[in-house]
Amino acid sequence: MAKVKSYIPSDFNIERDPDKCIACQVCVRQCSYEAHIYDTEEDAVNADESKCIGCQRCTVFCPTEALTVGPTSNPNQKANVHWTEKEIKRVLKQAETGGVLLTGMGTDKPYPIYWDHMVLNASQVTNPSIDPLREPMELRTYLGRKPDMLQFKFKDDGPSLETILAPQLKLETPILFSAISYGAVSYNVCESMAKASKAAGTFWNTGEGGLHKNLYQYGNNTIVQVASGRFGVDKSYLDVAAALEIKIGQGAKPGIGGHLPGEKVTEAISQTRMIPVGTDAISPAPHHDIYSIEDLSQLIYALKEATNYTKPVCVKIAAVHNSAAIASGIVRAGADIIAIDGIRGGTGAAPTVIRDNVGIPIELALAAVDQRLRDEGIRNQASIIAAGGFRNSADVVKAIALGADAVYIATAALVAIGCTVCQKCYTGKCPWGITTQHPQLIKRINPDIATERLTNLLRGWSLEIKEMLGGMGINAIESLRGNRLHLRGIGLTDTELDILGILPAGR
Amino acid sequence: MKKVYSKEEFCIGCHLCEIHCLVQHSKSKDIIKAFKKEFPRALKRVHVKEKGHLTFAVQCRHCSDAPCVAACLTGAMSKDERGAVIHDPDKCIGCFTCIMVCPFGAIQPDKRTKRIVAKCDLCPGEETPVCVVHCPNRALVYEERKEK
Numbered sequence: 141m142a143k144v145k146s147y148i149p150s151d152f153n154i155e156r157d158p159d160k161c162i163a164c165q166v167c168v169r170q171c172s173y174e175a176h177i178y179d180t181e182e183d184a185v186n187a188d189e190s191k192c193i194g195c196q197r198c199t200v201f202c203p204t205e206a207l208t209v210g211p212t213s214n215p216n217q218k219a220n221v222h223w224t225e226k227e228i229k230r231v232l233k234q235a236e237t238g239g240v241l242l243t244g245m246g247t248d249k250p251y252p253i254y255w256d257h258m259v260l261n262a263s264q265v266t267n268p269s270i271d272p273l274r275e276p277m278e279l280r281t282y283l284g285r286k287p288d289m290l291q292f293k294f295k296d297d298g299p300s301l302e303t304i305l306a307p308q309l310k311l312e313t314p315i316l317f318s319a320i321s322y323g324a325v326s327y328n329v330c331e332s333m334a335k336a337s338k339a340a341g342t343f344w345n346t347g348e349g350g351l352h353k354n355l356y357q358y359g360n361n362t363i364v365q366v367a368s369g370r371f372g373v374d375k376s377y378l379d380v381a382a383a384l385e386i387k388i389g390q391g392a393k394p395g396i397g398g399h400l401p402g403e404k405v406t407e408a409i410s411q412t413r414m415i416p417v418g419t420d421a422i423s424p425a426p427h428h429d430i431y432s433i434e435d436l437s438q439l440i441y442a443l444k445e446a447t448n449y450t451k452p453v454c455v456k457i458a459a460v461h462n463s464a465a466i467a468s469g470i471v472r473a474g475a476d477i478i479a480i481d482g483i484r485g486g487t488g489a490a491p492t493v494i495r496d497n498v499g500i501p502i503e504l505a506l507a508a509v510d511q512r513l514r515d516e517g518i519r520n521q522a523s524i525i526a527a528g529g530f531r532n533s534a535d536v537v538k539a540i541a542l543g544a545d546a547v548y549i550a551t552a553a554l555v556a557i558g559c560t561v562c563q564k565c566y567t568g569k570c571p572w573g574i575t576t577q578h579p580q581l582i583k584r585i586n587p588d589i590a591t592e593r594l595t596n597l598l599r600g601w602s603l604e605i606k607e608m609l610g611g612m613g614i615n616a617i618e619s620l621r622g623n624r625l626h627l628r629g630i631g632l633t634d635t636e637l638d639i640l641g642i643l644p645a646g647r
Numbered sequence: 648m649k650k651v652y653s654k655e656e657f658c659i660g661c662h663l664c665e666i667h668c669l670v671q672h673s674k675s676k677d678i679i680k681a682f683k684k685e686f687p688r689a690l691k692r693v694h695v696k697e698k699g700h701l702t703f704a705v706q707c708r709h710c711s712d713a714p715c716v717a718a719c720l721t722g723a724m725s726k727d728e729r730g731a732v733i734h735d736p737d738k739c740i741g742c743f744t745c746i747m748v749c750p751f752g753a754i755q756p757d758k759r760t761k762r763i764v765a766k767c768d769l770c771p772g773e774e775t776p777v778c779v780v781h782c783p784n785r786a787l788v789y790e791e792r793k794e795k
Binding site for chain 2: 159160162163164165170201203204573583
């Protein structure tokens with residue numbers, strides 16, 4: 141029987157300027173999808189465009205800038221707003237494979253980006269703005285349960301605090317690296333995030349992949365995750381961490397578990413995840429011991445008992461329709477930190493239909509959760525970390541004004557070390573050496589360089605946050621937290637303004 | 648003295664070191680001219696060795712007791728004031744004795760003329776050899792290390 145003829149046109153055009161191409165084959169060696177082919181007879185490089193994923197590795201590495209890779213537009217395809225080329229390709233792909241379509245990273249659907257519909261305030265005349273280069277500006281953030289009230293004892297040598305404070309995470313900037321598991325990304329990526337966290341005074345998150353023994357030295361800057369698969373969880377794992385996170389859901393795939401294929405479970409990953417080499421690592425969709433808020437409370441307190449109440453426990457959920465009520469339950473269940481991951485949050489692999497259609501934007505979920513916890517008088521009992529597609533420091537500032545204590549970044553961190561958001565993480569062939577375990581490809585992330593890039597990113601954003609705070613006449617991030625008067629909406633409906641709890645610009 | 652060292656754990660096998668080495672030793676020092684207009688094409692002096700997933704760049708180690716300098720019949724191989732082993736193509740007769748005695752396989756024959764050898768000269772005039780400058784993953788470093 142003849143092979144089924146594929147009807148799917150190529151996604152990308154590879155243009156090679158013949159005047160510039162020196163046939164050095166750098167592109168051939170860099171492309172892990174074999175889209176560039178060297179013809180020894182002609183001493184020329186050709187392309188197989190059907191294999192190109194548009195990751196731009198070749199265009200960046202080409203020493204003569206001879207390459208241009210861009211999306212194809214099929215001239216045979218009539219313009220159609222409903223049956224777009226993308227939708228047609230998806231139908232064709234399923235017609236040819238009969239499978240669930242997979243993808244990586246956060247959704248690329250054009251849902252409204254509320255960050256871009258909110259603007260910040262600045263001081264003019266009536267209150268002075270502050271120059272962060274001349275005056276101190278405080279970004280330090282503490283995450284964890286805050287007491288309802290403080291009691292002091294007054295002695296001859298001054299007052300002393302009587303209230304016993306719950307354990308807190310101390311951050312020098314309100315930005316943390318979000319959960320990315322060892323397995324989804326390479327060891328070198330984990331090491332880079334750990335080193336950058338230490339250098340910047342913040343935290344990285346192991347995701348559900350366990351913590352490699354070599355990275356135990358960064359325990360003070362590590363949040364370890366306890367997810368539905370319980371991979372890599374043992375006493376030393378909990379003991380070495382600064383905080384523990386129970387992962388209930390992920391913004392890119394709410395309600396869906398995880399699956400690390402057996403071929404990625406190398407010796408080192410098997411050791412770290414505590415599963416046999418070559419076996420599939422399957423994270424169930426639910427925790428099989430959590431079917432209610434009461435069950436969640438049991439796990440929270442089991443973890444607190446196990447670590448002698450020395451570490452804050454975070455619960456991470458995906459932003460869904462009832463996030464506010466769920467968050468209230470989570471706080472009452474005993475969580476010290478609650479992380480909410482919006483629909484634009486990333487993933488190494490998820491069914492496309494889930495990623496693109498399930499969950500709600502983080503802006504709305506964050507505003508709703510913060511408001512609900514305040515209304516119930518329990519906002520002080522847990523810190524909120526917002527996650528899901530933070531692109532720049534302005535998004536961070538707006539999130540904090542909306543009520544977040546800090547934000548998680550993951551896609552931005554990966555972009556900083558080379559990711560071009562090509563969405564092919566699930567293939568395990570990442571040409572940038574990020575989402576791969578291939579021994580040749582993992583070398584493409586040099587932790588020295590990646591640590592530098594991540595530290596630079598955090599530094600740059602922190603400086604910008606200080607500038608924005610100064611403009612608003614605020615000298616501490618604490619004064620911006622939940623201060624929605626510094627936000628105004630543009631182009632939003634009354635309902636959206638109501639949910640976000642902000643006024644329209646001009647009012 | 649400072650030498651070029653390879654960190655094989657970060658060598659991604661892109662061969663950009665070879666390409667920039669060739670350009671540096673071309674007449675024009677222009678990458679497109681060096682490859683497309685200069686004949687014979689300049690020779691690269693660094694070579695990326697590959698075996699399976701292992702790749703790393705090899706170039707002259709500039710040994711303190713360089714066997715090639717001792718073995719050279721015509722004095723084409725010599726030590727310069729930096730301590731670098733330098734090759735004078737005008738004196739070279741293409742006997743390839745240096746290639747035979749080099750313990751690292753760092754000297755390459757010119758396969759076209761079958762005469763002159765090309766070897767690393769640590770890019771005289773440059774602060775850092777171009778292979779190190781252009782390595783995209785810092786798999787090549789130029790530094791002082793204690794000789795074993």
